[in-house]
Amino acid sequence: MTNCRLILCCESVSKVIDPLRSRCLAIRVPAPQKIEIAQCLQTVAQNEDFEITESLALRIAHKSKRNLRRAILMLQIAHAENEELNENTEIKDYPWQTFISDICDSILREQRPAVLNLARQKIYELTVNLIPPTTIIRVMSERLMENVDDQLKHKIIYWAAFHEARMQSGDRAEVHITAFMARFMQIYKQWSDSWFM
Secondary structure, three states: OOOOOOOOOOOOHHHOOHHHHHOOOOOOOOOOOHHHHHHHHHHHHHHOOOOOOHHHHHHHHHHOOOOHHHHHHHHHHHHHHOOOOOOOOOOOOOHHHHHHHHHHHHHHHOOOHHHHHHHHHHHHHHHHOOOOHHHHHHHHHHHHHHOOOHHHHHHHHHHHHHHHHHHHHOOOHHHHHHHHHHHHHHHHHHHHHHHHO
């Protein structure tokens, strides 16, 4: 301890093993406020020699859900795609988030084995491109809950948590994400069949 100090950073303390947690001093750092993120984005823009309006910086801060890294990446995407940034500039998600949205749209449209197989291949592509499996299942469950009836939302949360917990102890995350998608398709198909009867 006199020679070396280690600083570990995590989003969820519950995923840190108990022996390690007991030997560390836990310090909770809250996420920055939206106004702080907007100020940081304006500083980044100034350092990179381009201008960003305060309203656009606040829109990006709001869409980033108080995640500074995500906000800076959104600013980078907006700047790369537009010569000039103004109030009407479109704020796009990460390409991988659009990819997950496409997967969710396809399994909402049709609940067939062929659709599940295509979705499984896309999940494999995401994991190969180093998108964390826990992020994939979280974003996917949030996206699916936007488009379903309220009575299905608690089931989606339950099964997303169930498969995410199984993913922690398993080897291949794609298998557990595919199992979650199959479970969702089964629940959604049963609900839609009973609703139309």
